[in-house]
Amino acid sequence: MDGWPMSISLQGIIGRGEFERALNFSVADGEVLAVTGPNGSGKSTVIHTIAGLVPLRSGQLQSDNITWDDPVAKIWVTPEQRTCAVVFQDLRLFPHMNVLSNVAYGLRAHGVTKDEAIERSQKILIRVGLASFEKRRSNDLSGGERQRVALARALVLEPRVLLLDEPLSAVDVASRAALRELLPEVLGGFTGATILVTHDPGDVEALATRSLGLK
Amino acid sequence: MAASSMANVFTDVQNHFLEEHPCITGVTYSYGSSATLAAQIVNGSPADVFVSASEATMNTVKNAGRTLSVDNFAKNVGEIMVSPNSKYDGRITDITSLTDAVNPGIKVGLCVATAPCGSLANTILKNANSTRGAVADTESPSVEDLVTKIQMGELDAGIVYHSDCQYAEQRGLAKCVAIPDAVNATTGYYVAALTPSPIVQQYVNYINGSDFKNTLQVKFGFLAP
Amino acid sequence: MKQRISPSLKIVAAVAALFVALPLVSIFVRVPWSDLGDILSQKSTRDALLISLQTSIIAALISCLFGVPLAWFLARSATRGLSALRIICITPMVLPPVVGGIALLTAFGRQGIIGQYLYDWFNISLPFTRTAVVMAQVFVAMPFLVLAVEAAFRQSDRGLEEAARTMGASPSRVFFTIALPAARPAIIAGIALAWARSLGEFGASITFAGSFPGRTQTLPMAVYELVSIDYRLSLVLSLVLIFISVCVLAAMRDRWMAGR
Numbered sequence: 001m002d003g004w005p006m007s008i009s010l011q012g013i014i015g016r017g018e019f020e021r022a023l024n025f026s027v028a029d030g031e032v033l034a035v036t037g038p039n040g041s042g043k044s045t046v047i048h049t050i051a052g053l054v055p056l057r058s059g060q061l062q063s064d065n066i067t068w069d070d071p072v073a074k075i076w077v078t079p080e081q082r083t084c085a086v087v088f089q090d091l092r093l094f095p096h097m098n099v100l101s102n103v104a105y106g107l108r109a110h111g112v113t114k115d116e117a118i119e120r121s122q123k124i125l126i127r128v129g130l131a132s133f134e135k136r137r138s139n140d141l142s143g144g145e146r147q148r149v150a151l152a153r154a155l156v157l158e159p160r161v162l163l164l165d166e167p168l169s170a171v172d173v174a175s176r177a178a179l180r181e182l183l184p185e186v187l188g189g190f191t192g193a194t195i196l197v198t199h200d201p202g203d204v205e206a207l208a209t210r211s212l213g214l215k
Numbered sequence: 216m217a218a219s220s221m222a223n224v225f226t227d228v229q230n231h232f233l234e235e236h237p238c239i240t241g242v243t244y245s246y247g248s249s250a251t252l253a254a255q256i257v258n259g260s261p262a263d264v265f266v267s268a269s270e271a272t273m274n275t276v277k278n279a280g281r282t283l284s285v286d287n288f289a290k291n292v293g294e295i296m297v298s299p300n301s302k303y304d305g306r307i308t309d310i311t312s313l314t315d316a317v318n319p320g321i322k323v324g325l326c327v328a329t330a331p332c333g334s335l336a337n338t339i340l341k342n343a344n345s346t347r348g349a350v351a352d353t354e355s356p357s358v359e360d361l362v363t364k365i366q367m368g369e370l371d372a373g374i375v376y377h378s379d380c381q382y383a384e385q386r387g388l389a390k391c392v393a394i395p396d397a398v399n400a401t402t403g404y405y406v407a408a409l410t411p412s413p414i415v416q417q418y419v420n421y422i423n424g425s426d427f428k429n430t431l432q433v434k435f436g437f438l439a440p
Numbered sequence: 441m442k443q444r445i446s447p448s449l450k451i452v453a454a455v456a457a458l459f460v461a462l463p464l465v466s467i468f469v470r471v472p473w474s475d476l477g478d479i480l481s482q483k484s485t486r487d488a489l490l491i492s493l494q495t496s497i498i499a500a501l502i503s504c505l506f507g508v509p510l511a512w513f514l515a516r517s518a519t520r521g522l523s524a525l526r527i528i529c530i531t532p533m534v535l536p537p538v539v540g541g542i543a544l545l546t547a548f549g550r551q552g553i554i555g556q557y558l559y560d561w562f563n564i565s566l567p568f569t570r571t572a573v574v575m576a577q578v579f580v581a582m583p584f585l586v587l588a589v590e591a592a593f594r595q596s597d598r599g600l601e602e603a604a605r606t607m608g609a610s611p612s613r614v615f616f617t618i619a620l621p622a623a624r625p626a627i628i629a630g631i632a633l634a635w636a637r638s639l640g641e642f643g644a645s646i647t648f649a650g651s652f653p654g655r656t657q658t659l660p661m662a663v664y665e666l667v668s669i670d671y672r673l674s675l676v677l678s679l680v681l682i683f684i685s686v687c688v689l690a691a692m693r694d695r696w697m698a699g700r
Contacts, residue, residue: 053602080605086606092603105617
């Protein structure tokens with residue numbers, strides 16, 4: 001694996017509050033790494049550390065040979081500069097914006113023009129099956145629909161690294177099946193690296209190419 | 216309750232008065248604008264004596280039936296008080312020099328028209344063919360307030376009583392510019408007993424006595440009634 | 441389910457409510473209604489009302505412009521001495537207004553710590569100007585806005601802000617697109633409170649800005665001056681002030697109650 005630029009490579013100690021653990025893994029383009037483990041094993045912390053919301057305690061976090069986080073060398077790339085996108089476990093859709101604005105938010109933050117942002121957002125909404133949902137408010141949507149908005153919001157940014165934190169946990173059983181069908185389709189078309197946090201072996205089975213178990 | 220222009224006087228004579236009247240254990244003073252004090256007395260304030268700086272404000276209390284006796288014991292004239300740090304020092308010579316027209320940017324204060332020093336100022340302004348609006352930047356509810364602001368340097372000048380100005384000038388806190396007699400005006404000081412106790416009567420007699428009047432005129436710059 | 445309230449509690453509550461309501465209603469009763477139009481059209485009334493409205497609205501806007509960033513800083517920053525800074529920023533709320541006025545004079549008066557340089561170098565004399573009125577109002581009113589808005593920022597969902605950051609938004613974009621909209625009810629409530637407080641400001645304003653009809657005399661100052669000379673006029677002006685205050689509170693209703 002040496003010499004191949006990894007989309008994401010973490011080698012060090014992650015931590016949040018009292019919690020700490022050592023980790024060493026990397027994910028290449030096209031791979032889907034499932035991170036599994038019981039509650040409290042640090043699965044979410046992995047996502048938050050890669051996204052830049054939580055710093056490494058020690059070690060290095062790199063993407064494509066660019067260091068994002070190195071406490072000893074005092075290197076830190078801010079979250080907004082990192083080429084990753086997150087679908088949070090609690091989704092975190094912006095309540096004061098409609099679906100289209102939610103999806104377009106990241107594009108606009110990156111300087112994309114309003115027209116182009118709208119166009120790209122509309123396309124991704126069609127891909128996740130929410131074609132007519134543009135003007136709706138996130139509060140009016142079902143769990144499954146909100147999950148798809150969160151997914152669209154991340155995918156539209158065409159990130160190098162896609163981080164999914166328990167993507168099916170906030171969804172009711174009925175919608176879960178539909179999403180389980182949608183995800184591989186969407187992830188299949190995604191060219192970057194994906195890290196999928198889940199406690200459901202069914203998800204690992206259906207979606208992952210590799211898995212990493214945290215105990 | 217006493218007009219604030221009497222504050223310095225009463226503080227000064229307090230000890231002397233108590234020495235001379237051993238049965239009186241203490242006198243409590245409440246100072247302010249005569250107009251405000253008069254209103255408070257009419258509304259029921261439990262004062263024993265009222266000392267006002269104008270006939271009008273004393274009449275307010277008299278007409279409300281609160282006075283048992285009224286005496287005129289002194290007079291005061293107006294004077295221009297100038298702040299010692301003022302940039303306009305030397306250029307303030309008369310009433311017209313207080314206007315922005317003659318001295319642009321000068322900050323001048325007057326008492327509110329309802330206070331005795333304010334109606335005094337109004338008369339002076341009229342005599343000098345000037346107006347409040349041309350002269351004043353702020354109005355003070357009492358002459359005490361006005362004097363403080365001038366001494367602090369926040370105002371360049373103001374029309375106050377000669378007694379206040381003399382007091383300040385003696386202590387190097389301000390400079391005084393006299394107002395010519397033709398333009399100047401006077402106001403009368405009145406003392407009224409409000410409650411019928413013999414102690415109150417002693418106090419009023421003291422105010423009316425030649426000893427006190429002498430102190431007023433010689434030491435503090437008041438005029439004879 | 442409607443809760444049963446004990447009779448003795450009802451009596452105590454009634455007394456409390458009456459104590460506050462009675463003086464306000466009394467003004468309503470004693471106001472010379474037949475002369476209302478006459479009095480309201482007098483120049484001194486119109487002047488005081490205009491000055492009050494102009495200065496208080498400007499003061500509310502300034503309080504918002506500077507108070508919201510301050511509230512954000514207090515809510516989000518992690519520097520040492522933050523709690524001390526917060527106390528200082530809120531102090532004007534509990535300070536007697538006259539003391540506030542004296543403090544302003546000490547800082548910005550012609551002999552003031554800053555004011556002396558303004559005067560000596562630029563010939564700027566702040567006391568007794570309409571600017572001073574606004575300054576006094578901002579001094580006493582801004583803390584109300586800062587308090588309300590900081591509470592909202594503290595309670596706001598940081599998760600949303602984090603999500604925005606991961607999507608590429610810089611901290612300032614997050615502030616304007618996520619945090620501010622979320623705090624909008626509190627900001628509106630803060631502006632309304634700051635405005636109401638500015639409208640009623642007296643002690644600091646009369647000390648620092650003085651009072652002159654048509655220039656710096658606000659409605660509360662006019663009421664104060666009129667109490668001893670024209671009681672009826674002071675009743676009318678008091679009624680105007682009460683009316684405006686009640687309208688502001690009524691417009692805020694539940695937002696004020698909910699605190700957010």
